[in-house]
Amino acid sequence: MVHAHVCNKENGSAGITFYRMTQAEQRIEVQKRFSSAIQPEDVAKLLGITWEKLRYLLYRMPYYQRYRYFGIPKKSGGKRWISAPIPEIRELQRRLNDLFKNVYQPRLSTHGFALDRSIVTNAEAHVGARFVFNLDLSDFFPSIHFGRVRGLFLKKPFECNPAVATVLAQLCCDNGKLPQGAPTSPIITNLICGKMDVDLQRFAREHACIYTHHYLVAGPELGRAAGSGRRLLETVVMIEQRIAWGANNAGQAAIPQVREMTVKETNFKFCSPPSFL
DSSP: OOOEEEOOSSSSSSSSEESOHHHHHHHHHHHHHHOOOOSHHHHHHHHHHHHHHHIIIIIIOGGSSSSEEEEEEHHHHHEEEEEEEEEEHHHHHHHHHHHHHHHOOOOTTTOOTTTTHHHHHHHHHTTTTTTEEEEEEEETTTSBBBBHHHHHHHHHHTOOOOHHHHHHHHHHHHBBOTTTTOOTTTHHHHTTTTHHHHHHHHHHHHHTTTEEETEEOOTTHHHHHHOOHHHHHHHHHHHHHHOOEEEEEEEEEEOOSSEEETTEEEEEEEEOOTTTO
């Protein structure tokens, strides 16, 4: 016998406790909890806190006190700006993210922020490739605005009530954008990136490539199939712009000849003709 119940607890995990449930059963149960929530108060119940506390954090606490902002150096130069939630908000986002993990089913191409996958498994898919094309998306998390996050909660797999979707999006966003530094941001971006992944996977198959987040690796036929590296870049940028992102030129990297790429102490070699691009 399997069952789940909602509990209200100020410390610990989200307000759903599972007993002897399979992963598929947990997914169905969590989806049911999201879709059956009607009032904003139900979000507090889902997270295991009181509505008064959630209302204070979202609506009464001054917005500039909810996050801490700082920059960290990037390897390519400049800084990556982080929006780190205060502990109270971070804990609620962590609980919400635990529920997301029950609902989210990553695509095979997704290696970032997915269970049992990492930068290492991402690189392993490309061992022995003759050519590597790496594309960075500029301002990835902040480019996702409140409306897109709320729209995500209105659709499958969540199918939330509009009022509930609004509260969830407000908990996940800072100043109308997805913060880089919140526990919930990675899975939300993976869910929103679903259409982009489908388009890039289709493009990769058509041109004898292997696509993963965020690598597009060409097989030996790419030169004849795609025409040139410039055409490859233009096609990928077109797909990403259709999903409303801009490609970051500084993040484009073709890796020619023989070059070692070190990923967590594991070295992989990639080879390609030096005049490919």
